[in-house]
Amino acid sequence: MSIHTINLHEKLSALLGEVESKKLFSGIGIFYNDHMFGIYKQGGFYLRAKDELAQYVESIGGVRWDRDGVPSNLRIRDYYLIPSDYVSDEHKNSMLIKMIKESLQQIESEKLAESLERAKRIRRLPNMSLKYERLLGKVGINTISQLREIGAADAYILIKSQGLFVTSHLFWKTFAALKNKYVELLTETEKEIAFKEINEKLAKVGFRAMKYKP
Template sequence: MNIKDEHIDSVCSLLDQLVGNVSFKNLFTGYGLFHKEETMFAIWQNKKLYLRGEGVLAIQLTKLGCEPFTTNELNKRFVLSQYYALSDQILRSNRLCRKLIILSIKQILERKLECTLRKLNRLKDLPNLTIKHERALIKVGITNVAMLREIGAENALVELKKSGSGATLDFYWKLVCALQNKNSQMLSQAEKERLLKKLNEVLRKNGLKGYRKLDDE
């Protein structure tokens, strides 16, 4: 028989107020707390809130007095080394708590994206890109996903411009979004303007003419 924890609704509600779109699911080791129903960033167990963190974030959590999740009282063999019990210092500050949760969610999403891109090798398998885009990139020496990730969308367009291989803004939007694993049609006007500024800086550093406006192909 599964008995619901008396505090989980309140915990979920408080976290929802901090970052929005928070829900929970019953797990075999407590309750998983999810952002937008797909990113599990925390666990609630035995009246403790454990936040997921790796690398720099894990070090930051440790310095703030957070203890790592070492054992599950119901299953001594079950360990979640990437989760840290939030200290009173953190729980007393909504601002600090929110900041750390956002960092955790961002880190998880970046890991997922990295994992997804690592599984892909052919450029045409990336979102937005076709065999036509792949051929253009191969002509300038960018032969696979790993190379595109390393060089970045801006420098890829620099090489395309130098070779005269169809370096349009539309191609740039597609490259940027391909490396984010999302549809380029989802880019907003504000995002395009920010990206255009970034692209123009790189183009001019390489002695190339920048784009004057969004529709300047």
């Protein structure tokens, strides 16, 4: 038994609160608080589910998107065709809402994790950019916390020791970034301390001294 998209929208709005529908390439997306938790396609309702929720959905007869004969990317694969009686049968509506709420919680958790991960990105620091983030990533420095742990001087030397092309600009930009400053705002005292530190460390590993300060 297929479900009409208008009826589905009305049903979910009555059970969950106001939901939104937006046309997608793969069907009609169903949103709640800007979170897309479902897709309506060819008379069927697909719920976004992962981990234990996905296992439960499969246990009640749910079929993953890419197993119903429709090719799909990885994100769409996380949607499962829910047996139609969970939508049409009022006695099963409470279980449908429970599954939807769990799906929404999963989406919220993922978005929070993504937000926290973005906050760790080196490019978010003053002076830094995707170019410098990628350069540091080549020597295993991928997050702000890792960069703080190793320090600007050792990070610069590590990149040089790997034979990668790097100029003194990286050191100064990184040094200032770890102070949450733009290079132009470094004091002369800060520059002198950093200049002495980097040249002492360069000498210990056999590299030429840095000649210029910003």
